[in-house]
Amino acid sequence: MWPFGLLVIWSFILNDQWTEGPINQATKIQGGFVPKKSDIPKATVTRLSKYLRFLEYENERGRETISSREVGERLQYTDTQVRKDLTYFGQFGSPGVGYHVEELIGEIRKILGTDRKWQVAVVGIGNLGRALAANKSFLQKGFEVVALYDNAPDVIGMEVAGMTVQNVDAFSDYIRENEISLAVIAVPATEAQKVVDLMVKAEIKGFLNFAPIHPVAPDDVFFVTVDLAVLFEQLTFRIGHGSR
Amino acid sequence: MWPFGLLVIWSFILNDQWTEGPINQATKIQGGFVPKKSDIPKATVTRLSKYLRFLEYENERGRETISSREVGERLQYTDTQVRKDLTYFGQFGSPGVGYHVEELIGEIRKILGTDRKWQVAVVGIGNLGRALAANKSFLQKGFEVVALYDNAPDVIGMEVAGMTVQNVDAFSDYIRENEISLAVIAVPATEAQKVVDLMVKAEIKGFLNFAPIHPVAPDDVFFVTVDLAVLFEQLTFRIGHGSR
Numbered sequence A, B: 001m002w003p004f005g006l007l008v009i010w011s012f013i014l015n016d017q018w019t020e021g022p023i024n025q026a027t028k029i030q031g032g033f034v035p036k037k038s039d040i041p042k043a044t045v046t047r048l049s050k051y052l053r054f055l056e057y058e059n060e061r062g063r064e065t066i067s068s069r070e071v072g073e074r075l076q077y078t079d080t081q082v083r084k085d086l087t088y089f090g091q092f093g094s095p096g097v098g099y100h101v102e103e104l105i106g107e108i109r110k111i112l113g114t115d116r117k118w119q120v121a122v123v124g125i126g127n128l129g130r131a132l133a134a135n136k137s138f139l140q141k142g143f144e145v146v147a148l149y150d151n152a153p154d155v156i157g158m159e160v161a162g163m164t165v166q167n168v169d170a171f172s173d174y175i176r177e178n179e180i181s182l183a184v185i186a187v188p189a190t191e192a193q194k195v196v197d198l199m200v201k202a203e204i205k206g207f208l209n210f211a212p213i214h215p216v217a218p219d220d221v222f223f224v225t226v227d228l229a230v231l232f233e234q235l236t237f238r239i240g241h242g243s244r
Helices: A042-060 A068-075 A079-087 A101-112 A127-133 A172-177 A189-201 A228-241 B042-060 B068-075 B079-087 B101-112 B127-133 B172-177 B189-201 B228-241
Strands: A027-029 A032-034 A118-123 A143-150 A182-185 A206-209 A222-225 B027-029 B032-034 B118-123 B143-150 B163-167 B182-185 B206-209 B222-225
Touching: A042 A068, A042 A079, A042 A101, A042 B228, A068 A079, A101 B228, A118 A127, A118 A189, A118 B228, A127 A143, A127 B127, A172 A189, A182 A189, A182 B228, A189 A206, A206 B228, A222 B228, A228 B042, A228 B101, A228 B118, A228 B182, A228 B206, A228 B222, B042 B068, B042 B079, B042 B101, B068 B079, B118 B127, B118 B189, B127 B143, B172 B189, B182 B189, B189 B206
Parallel strands: A118 A143, A118 A182, A182 A206, A206 A222, B118 B143, B118 B182, B143 B163, B182 B206, B206 B222
Antiparallel strands: A027 A032, B027 B032
């Protein structure tokens, strides 16, 4: 079985091929921004997720409209920031009324691509893979783990979270037939590139990568790599510098 | 035992109390920056970790000096970005020679606070907690998991990764005596605030939080919250928009 050990050699929390800021400056026309797709800052996309979580939370509590000021206040951004982030994607909300909560949820989901459901395969059924497989809350957010893979004979065939672990060498057909386009890589560094190669052939387009390498893949394949050491270092930096 | 389920209600990948950009503008004096501690952008801290990983990798291969251009090229930043990030913390490297690799590793570790060793407690020994407990690679980066806690009678007393799982209700003395200042929260939302309250009393200063809430704590306590849904949404956004 693939262990979750050796997590961090020099992988990165986020794909380093996605640069930190806007790639090009937005073109300012008649006081408004006409952004190219590549102009959208990574931080904006992260904030959209945060806005979405908060709006979903308020929607469940029956909230119908909300102002950019309140969204900002609760998440500790300025209302200007909130409006600017949304302006990249169109015109939302009305002056004096604010945003219609349910409508904005729909719009942000459309922007993020979670207005459709995404089926996810998990590769590497060690402790981390099991934790992810058992996580039913993804479903609410548009993500469903539907297939589990490993290469160890004692793990293949095992039932985990209601799914049978399959042999990683035989997943291409299943993935294509079931329109799975996301995969979680929870295998050691030595196996990660091989897994990515196989999965790219099976037309997986996005990887959440916990392996301690930065795999090579074609330009239309995307990675988000989680590096726990980077997260720990952000904590220790903040403890040392006292900055929130 | 605490399951890893219900991961994401509306927690955030990073502590929302830490704003995205510099909190104040750095004061420009005689062509140089005199940054306040609160001026350092979050993205700079993340990049420092990336520089560190790359430098460690090169150091292991016997590399003695390196230029900002090469660091930048390999990590796909500009050399200006690399120099600017380091300038926040002092004067490193010499023109024409570049950075002394081992020296810069030492300096970045000092900045990040990992020139000392950090002892880590893991709370919640489900699949995720086990995965973290077994991860020996943290040690190299300055982090060592030294204590495991749970609240389930069938888990307390169990041996995991060479450690005995202890009762979460009794950890204060052990944590203080052993100078543990970081904790990983791998418990469900309903337990997270209680765990944080206990751990803050035991003088834990930083939390890597996998629970789906944003816990409340005093100002000198820091959180990095990992929200897998946010990471997935970044992937699906990029797949939809074709931006790297």
